[in-house]
Amino acid sequence: MAFKPLHDRVLVERVESEAKTAGGLIIPDSAKEKPAEGKVIAVGEGAKDDAGNRVAMDVKEGDRILFGKWSGTEITLDGKELLIMKESDIMGVIA
Template sequence: MSTAIRSIKSLAPLLDRVLVQRIKAETKTASGIFLPESSVKELNEGKVLAVGPGALDKKGQRLPMGVRIGDRVLIPQFGGSPVKVGEEEFHLFRDSEILAKINE
């Protein structure tokens, strides 16, 4: 079940949660041929849009987050909490669920 909100800017992740927008796969080949949507797979790559302040350890100290706003990351194929804004869908993941950061 997804949650519908009006503006993605009004969403602030809590604790160790990360707001990610999945990057859409190309629907056009290098030679210019358009692919039908049914043949295009969903990528496991996303862009970090917002990051929570970090989880608390047993002593009450904030643990640093592994990603920052603007990072490109690898995310699990399934999981996360979907958030729908208009026609676009975003996902909230825990920092520990992010598989890797893509360095350019």
């Protein structure tokens, strides 16, 4: 199913965190937090300003991003768990 976010919204797939610590300890699933890092799958065309002009998005498809712990709305598309969030919920792009 094709999905295109509207306005300044972004479709994100979470990136799984490591199952081991730096010291080699294995972290059980019950102790893991949901990662706040993801990959941008799709972006909207951008919000409109007061004059009706489109404001370009700062992120693009394929960017790895960091976002807030409680950001976005969880959805399931084609069996994948994804997030839809506003661009303002994104804290930064990982270079």
